[in-house]
Amino acid sequence: MAGFNYYPVPYGNPYLANIYQQPPQPIQPMPVPAQQQPAPTAPQATGILWVTSEAEAQAFPVAPNNAVALWDSSRPTIYLKQADASGKPVIKVYDLTERTETARVAFSENKNTETAGKNQQSEIDALWAAVEEIRQKVDGPKRESKKKEATDDDAK
Amino acid sequence: MMPNNLMMAGPQFFQNLQLFKSNPLKFLLQRGFNIPESVGTDPNAIMQHLVQTGQVSQEQINSAYQMAQRFRR
DSSP states (O other), rough: TTTTSOOOOTTHHHHHHHHHOOOOOOOOOOOOOOOOOOOOOSOOSSSEEESSSHHHHHHHHOOOOEEEEEEEESEEEEEEEEEEEOOOOOOOOEEEEOOHHHHHHHHHHTTTTHHHHHHHHHHHHHHHHHHHHHHHHHHHHHHHHHHHHHHHHHOO | OOOOOOSOOTTTTHHHHHHHHHHHHHHHHHTTTOOOOOGGOOHHHHHHHHHHTTTSSSSHHHHHHHHHHHHHO
């Protein structure tokens, strides 16, 4: 039958027709109102910012509560420019120094300072003992003579 | 009004950069930035005013500066 209709539309009621023709809608959760998220205060590094001089770094605009690291293209220097909540900028200058092999050796030697310090302390103690012996030998007769003088004065 | 990008990255960037360099105050005023006369015409002072008043974010400044550097090289 060509005219057969599974969903007969009654005359004079368009609302029912809409109900029959629309596919079933999936149940969706109620939309939650978007909450305002706090703006990130940490600066997001997008890459290296190069400057040609310290004056250019001084002139670089910095937003309040932000910081930028500016690399000097002519010198091994980094300028860290920060601004507080009022927008007052403060610039710090860092010099880049390469850690060479000798510097690494010196660093590793500094790690062993505790054991070296103990050995040095014992050597220093031994030296102090030797110095004290010598001092007693040198100052001993004088002190004895001074004591004698003092006893003589008391006798007088 | 807060424009999304200072220079509108894309093919028009170079043209905008030239306009900005020729007259930064006019360029920015035409794009809806609020810059009072007391700020002056110095580009650094203008940019500092824009970040100070929140019209431009630090990320926008950084990206615009980096893009300008690419054309400078």
